[in-house]
Amino acid sequence: MTTYTLPDLAYDPAALEPHLSAEIVALHHGKHHATYVKGANTALEQIDDARTNQRWGELAGLERALAFNLGGHILHSIYWTNLAPNAGGEPEGALRTAIDDTFAGFASFRELFTQLTVGVQGSGWGILGWETIGGRLVVQQLGTHQDNHLLGVVPLLAIDAWEHAYYLQYRNLRADYVTAIWNVIDWADVAKRFASATR
Ligand code: MN3
Numbered sequence: 001m002t003t004y005t006l007p008d009l010a011y012d013p014a015a016l017e018p019h020l021s022a023e024i025v026a027l028h029h030g031k032h033h034a035t036y037v038k039g040a041n042t043a044l045e046q047i048d049d050a051r052t053n054q055r056w057g058e059l060a061g062l063e064r065a066l067a068f069n070l071g072g073h074i075l076h077s078i079y080w081t082n083l084a085p086n087a088g089g090e091p092e093g094a095l096r097t098a099i100d101d102t103f104a105g106f107a108s109f110r111e112l113f114t115q116l117t118v119g120v121q122g123s124g125w126g127i128l129g130w131e132t133i134g135g136r137l138v139v140q141q142l143g144t145h146q147d148n149h150l151l152g153v154v155p156l157l158a159i160d161a162w163e164h165a166y167y168l169q170y171r172n173l174r175a176d177y178v179t180a181i182w183n184v185i186d187w188a189d190v191a192k193r194f195a196s197a198t199r
Pocket of ligand 1: 028032076160164
C-alpha cells in the first residue's frame with residue numbers, strides 16, 4: 001500500500017519573507033501538512049481494515065476522512081511548489097496565452113482569482129486548474145480540501161485560504177495575504193504543471 005510522506009520544502013521557511021513569515025511556513029508545513037499526511041495514511045489503513053473485517057458501516061466516514069486528508073496532502077504539496085523566493089511576476093508562453101484567452105487577460109484573471117480566494121466561506125482554497133474533458137482552464141473555490149471539487153480537474157495553482165495560512169501574520173486580513181502571495185507565485189512551476197496536464 002502507498003504510504004504518503006511529507007515532502008521537504010525546496011527552500012528555507014524564511015525564504016518567502018516578508019510576504020509569508022518563517023513562523024507560518026514552518027508551522028504550516030511541519031504541523032498542518034504533516035497532519036494531513038498522517039491522516040491519509042491512517043484512512044487508507046482503516047479502509048483496508050474495514051475490508052478485511054467486513055465492517056462496511058465504517059466506509060462512509062472513512063471515505064470522507066480519506067478525501068479530506070489526502071486532499072489536504074495533495075493541495076499542500078502543490079502549494080509549496082507553487083511558491084518560491086524571488087518569484088512573482090506574470091506567466092509566459094503557452095500558459096500565458098491560455099490565461100489570456102480564457103480570462104480576457106492576466107490582470108482580469110488575477111482579479112478573478114484574488115476575489116475567488118478571498119471570498120472562500122470559512123476554510124478552503126482558490127484553484128486554477130485544467131479541466132481535462134473540455135480542455136480548458138477553470139477556477140475553483142474549494143471548501144475545506146474537497147467540497148465543490150470539479151471532477152477531472154488537474155490543479156495547476158493552489159492557494160490556501162485557511163486561517164492557519166495567514167493569521168499569525170495578517171490576522172483577519174485575508175485580502176492582504178492573498179495580495180502578498182502574488183509576489184511569491186512561481187509561474188515556472190505553474191507552467192510546468194500546465195504543460196504536463198495538457199500533454
Ligand atoms: Mn493549509
